[in-house]
Amino acid sequence: MSEKPKEPGRPTDAELEILTVLWSLGPSTVRAVHEALRRRKTSPSTTQYTTVLKIMQIMAEKGLVRRNEKQRAHIYEPRRSREWTQKQLAGDLLERAFGGSARSLVMGALSVRKASRDDLAEIRKAIDEYEKGAK
Amino acid sequence: MSMPVTSSFDIWIHSAVAKALGLALAHFVWEGAAIAAILAVALAIFRGSSARLRYALACAALAAMPIAFGVTFAVSLPPSPTRIIIPIPLPEPSQLQFESALQAPPESWKLSSLAAWAAPLWLAGVAGFLLYRFASWMAAQRLRRRGTCAAPKEWSRYVASLAAQLNISRPVALLESYLAEVPMVIGYLRPVILAPIGMLAGLPLNQVEAILLHELAHIRRADYLINLMQTMIESLLFYHPAVWWISNVVRAERENCCDDFVLARNADPRAYATALLSMEQNRRGVDYAAEPRAMALAANGGHLLKRVRRILGTSRKSATPDSNLAIGPVALAILGAGIAVAAWQPEIVKKSEVPKSEIAQVALPPTAKAQSEPQPTQGTISRLPEAARSQTIKELQPLIDRAHAVLNHAVLVAQAQPPQDQQKKQQEQKLRQELETPYRKWLNEDVAYIITDTERKAFQALTTDNDREQFIEQFWKRRDPTPDTERNEYREEHYRRIAYANERFAPAGGIPGWKTDRGRIYISYGPPDEIESHPSGGSYQRPQAQGGGTTTTYPFEQWRYRYIEGMGTNIILEFVDSERNGEYRMTTDPSQKDALMQIPQSLAPPEQRGRGRGARGAPQAAAAGPAAGQPMQIVQGVPPTELDRRRAQESAQFFADELAALRTKYTEEHPDVVAAKARLDQTLRNEAAIANTTGFGSKHSGVLIYPGGRVTFVIPLDGPGPFYVYGQVRTPDGTLIAGFADNSNAGQLNYVGTFTLKPGSYTLWAARKAGTEAEGASETVTFEVK
Numbered sequence: 001m002s003e004k005p006k007e008p009g010r011p012t013d014a015e016l017e018i019l020t021v022l023w024s025l026g027p028s029t030v031r032a033v034h035e036a037l038r039r040r041k042t043s044p045s046t047t048q049y050t051t052v053l054k055i056m057q058i059m060a061e062k063g064l065v066r067r068n069e070k071q072r073a074h075i076y077e078p079r080r081s082r083e084w085t086q087k088q089l090a091g092d093l094l095e096r097a098f099g100g101s102a103r104s105l106v107m108g109a110l111s112v113r114k115a116s117r118d119d120l121a122e123i124r125k126a127i128d129e130y131e132k133g134a135k
Numbered sequence: 136m137s138m139p140v141t142s143s144f145d146i147w148i149h150s151a152v153a154k155a156l157g158l159a160l161a162h163f164v165w166e167g168a169a170i171a172a173i174l175a176v177a178l179a180i181f182r183g184s185s186a187r188l189r190y191a192l193a194c195a196a197l198a199a200m201p202i203a204f205g206v207t208f209a210v211s212l213p214p215s216p217t218r219i220i221i222p223i224p225l226p227e228p229s230q231l232q233f234e235s236a237l238q239a240p241p242e243s244w245k246l247s248s249l250a251a252w253a254a255p256l257w258l259a260g261v262a263g264f265l266l267y268r269f270a271s272w273m274a275a276q277r278l279r280r281r282g283t284c285a286a287p288k289e290w291s292r293y294v295a296s297l298a299a300q301l302n303i304s305r306p307v308a309l310l311e312s313y314l315a316e317v318p319m320v321i322g323y324l325r326p327v328i329l330a331p332i333g334m335l336a337g338l339p340l341n342q343v344e345a346i347l348l349h350e351l352a353h354i355r356r357a358d359y360l361i362n363l364m365q366t367m368i369e370s371l372l373f374y375h376p377a378v379w380w381i382s383n384v385v386r387a388e389r390e391n392c393c394d395d396f397v398l399a400r401n402a403d404p405r406a407y408a409t410a411l412l413s414m415e416q417n418r419r420g421v422d423y424a425a426e427p428r429a430m431a432l433a434a435n436g437g438h439l440l441k442r443v444r445r446i447l448g449t450s451r452k453s454a455t456p457d458s459n460l461a462i463g464p465v466a467l468a469i470l471g472a473g474i475a476v477a478a479w480q481p482e483i484v485k486k487s488e489v490p491k492s493e494i495a496q497v498a499l500p501p502t503a504k505a506q507s508e509p510q511p512t513q514g515t516i517s518r519l520p521e522a523a524r525s526q527t528i529k530e531l532q533p534l535i536d537r538a539h540a541v542l543n544h545a546v547l548v549a550q551a552q553p554p555q556d557q558q559k560k561q562q563e564q565k566l567r568q569e570l571e572t573p574y575r576k577w578l579n580e581d582v583a584y585i586i587t588d589t590e591r592k593a594f595q596a597l598t599t600d601n602d603r604e605q606f607i608e609q610f611w612k613r614r615d616p617t618p619d620t621e622r623n624e625y626r627e628e629h630y631r632r633i634a635y636a637n638e639r640f641a642p643a644g645g646i647p648g649w650k651t652d653r654g655r656i657y658i659s660y661g662p663p664d665e666i667e668s669h670p671s672g673g674s675y676q677r678p679q680a681q682g683g684g685t686t687t688t689y690p691f692e693q694w695r696y697r698y699i700e701g702m703g704t705n706i707i708l709e710f711v712d713s714e715r716n717g718e719y720r721m722t723t724d725p726s727q728k729d730a731l732m733q734i735p736q737s738l739a740p741p742e743q744r745g746r747g748r749g750a751r752g753a754p755q756a757a758a759a760g761p762a763a764g765q766p767m768q769i770v771q772g773v774p775p776t777e778l779d780r781r782r783a784q785e786s787a788q789f790f791a792d793e794l795a796a797l798r799t800k801y802t803e804e805h806p807d808v809v810a811a812k813a814r815l816d817q818t819l820r821n822e823a824a825i826a827n828t829t830g831f832g833s834k835h836s837g838v839l840i841y842p843g844g845r846v847t848f849v850i851p852l853d854g855p856g857p858f859y860v861y862g863q864v865r866t867p868d869g870t871l872i873a874g875f876a877d878n879s880n881a882g883q884l885n886y887v888g889t890f891t892l893k894p895g896s897y898t899l900w901a902a903r904k905a906g907t908e909a910e911g912a913s914e915t916v917t918f919e920v921k
Binding site: 013016017020021023024082085105106107108109110115119120122123124126127130131 | 268271272275278280281283284311313317318319320321329332333336346349350353354358359362363366390393404405408409411412414415416438439440443444447
């Protein structure tokens with residue numbers, strides 16, 4: 001492992017998938033990641049153990065993940081938080097220019113606009129009151 | 136007007152089409168206002184109506200906009216022959232005048248020649264909006280792929296089964312996404328639900344389900360497609376504030392429709408509201424929404440708050456007056472503006488730019504967005520049973536409580552919610568008081584062990600003593616082996632058993648005999664075929680299977696039944712008096728009586744048990760065994776039903792073996808078990824995933840919580856069966872509270888069991904396995920007892 005890997009670039013989609021697993025499982029072996037990917041029906045490219053291994057080795061070189069070699073089975077962990085990576089991804093132009101607008105085209109349980117802090121407090125109050133009323 | 140005709144643009148803007156366009160644009164100023172006014176009035180009239188109706192009204196109004204515009208445009212077009220002339224450059228002003236004199240009234244021609252300048256500006260605007268929308272659409276399409284990852288299999292399956300239940304024929308994919316900060320649906324033909332990372336694992340199960348249900352409702356209603364058309368209309372008539380206002384009404388009502396949809400299927404408004412709140416709070420730093428967007432023209436402030444109030448049915452007090460007050464003046468303002476504009480129409484056509492701004496000033500202040508009226512809670516509640524009722528069976532159907540109907544339906548995890556409106560609360564109180572009568576005793580003592588859950592609910596729903604008397608009569612009649620005779624042998628035998636239990640099993644100075652474990656079994660199953668009693672405990676030869684050897688025991692009794700219906704043959708039940716006070720407690724673990732071996736169960740961490748069991752068969756494994764086969768503890772004294780009746784000695788060993796098998800499998804597959812195990816036991820849901828079991832497939836387990844801490848759970852049994860069902864209830868810190876293991880009957884649809892739990896939060900991990908299946912299925916439900 002090189003001493004101080006420079007800032008990792010933007011992860012590719014396949015790398016992102018592996019990062020997904022690492023973020024949700026925590027530090028894991030390649031085997032565990034492969035297992036998790038296999039269970040989530042993913043693209044065929046990631047289903048081979050060797051493929052996963054290779055990608056994760058590349059990711060380690062790129063500095064996207066850190067490899068702990070103390071144990072026999074190497075344990076990988078993401079070098080950056082998912083918030084950080086998200087910002088990286090969000091940095092891209094199309095996303096920046098149209099991300100907000102794209103969100104008005106999609107449907108979801110929550111609206112495009114964030115609720116204000118006051119609103120959040122009000123909502124919490126409403127739920128509390130409801131709970132009290134229900135008791 | 137003499138024009139130096141220099142370019143084809145000049146020619147075009149003076150063409151008949153451009154003029155017609157200009158006219159249509161100008162006319163639409165008042166048309167749009169009128170439509171909006173009509174909608175505002177209609178919404179005021181249908182204030183209390185369902186969101187669906189209001190949504191339909193708003194959609195109709197929105198659709199009327201382009202239609203009005205198009206019709207006006209078509210009418211304003213000169214008759215067809217002139218259209219042939221349009222592309223032909225005719226620079227001669229005189230000729231133009233000649234033509235127009237033929238086809239259009241002269242004044243209109245003059246006026247519209249001015250209005251024609253509006254057309255190119257409008258066209259440019261439309262082009263700009265459409266381009267922007269197209270780019271947005273591209274960005275939305277990218278969200279499907281970028282930074283996404285397929286959701287865990289159990290969730291995908293769950294979504295697929297739910298989609299099937301909702302009659303959604305298109306395949307729905309569930310992805311976890313980094314870029315999505317809130318759950319969303321993208322696409323119409325191949326819809327995708329994007330869940331922000333952490334949502335599926337982070338929120339309680341029932342909350343995730345509520346959110347997913349909301350998204351599926353969007354898919355089912357084809358909202359994505361409708362919204363695309365809606366944005367087209369917005370782009371087309373972007374200059375009119377009324378269009379944006381209506382569009383926002385449509386959006387708001389659409390969410391209300393989906394909220395109603397969720398509540399109709401998932402009975403717990405609180406969980407849903409909480410889910411929305413936590414999703415909103417979890418929005419991460421990337422702040423797209425803060426930037427003002429053309430899209431969000433009308434202020435969206437308080438939108439979620441209104442929805443939450445509506446969901447909880449609490450909006451009546453605070454939210455309503457504002458919106459009421461707002462709708463009136465707004466409607467008047469629009470109406471007034473519309474009439475004024477209509478009256479001064481010629482003026483407008485002369486100076487087409489001016490009225491637009493006038494209208495814009497009159498137009499709705501952001502707060503005036505006609506937020507849907509809070510729907511009376513009843514609406515939501517009463518819809519529920521109707522949907523579920525059809526599923527319910529038996530002759531007692533009309534009496535069955537709603538909550539119970541949902542339970543049989545077993546679609547979703549549902550927390551029984553205490554009554555929401557005042558009326559129901561009063562009713563309940565009244566009921567409670569009324570039950571402080573002999574009938575309460577009858578229900579909770581006399582027939583506590585033999586009454587079915589359905590019957591219990593039905594009985595509790597009765598309001599008059601007369602009805603109760605009749606019910607009781609019917610209750611015994613149904614059980615009478617010889618209904619023709621006067622005597623009811625069943626009832627006689629039942630009361631004899633109670634008397635016997637009270638006489639023989641009452642511990643010194645403690646609870647009545649019928650409440651003890653022995654009493655319960657005796658009353659439920661009658662006298663055992665054989666009793667082996669060791670009233671003084673003492674030395675006991677441990678069977679080989681339990682490690683052999685001699686040990687010291689507490690006083691204990693073994694009852695043997697040759698056959699118990701629903702449980703099997705040769706059932707041996709063991710009761711141990713570990714406190715030596717005469718109260719023998721049933722145990723499903725042979726080592727319970729072993730005084731030397733007792734260790735507090737909760738102290739043994741699950742992974743240790745797992746490892747011990749991993750080496751199944753070794754004596755030491757058996758010695759480490761008690762924890763897995765922890766007998767069910769009834770924490771409070773409310774009579775248990777169904778489940779307790781069935782819990783049996785065989786179950787414990789099986790339960791332990793099953794868990795051990797799962798753990799062994801897990802341990803073999805994952806050599807790096809140490810790191811993963813901590814997590815494994817933190818969230819049992821992960822255990823299910825890692826141990827390679829699957830979810831319950833098409834249906835879901837459910838938990839219903841009743842007042843007094845009674846918790847009923849359902850495990851769907853889809854398949855031929857019979858199934859082994861087993862599970863545990865734990866507190867958040869992992870302490871084992873209760874366990875159960877049982878066999879289902881062949882053909883049984885649901886396995887229903889009951890616990891009584893102290894207030895607190897719990898996790899129920901339940902699993903089922905058919906004899907033929909290589910791997911079982913399991914699921915985890917987290918719930919709270921109040």
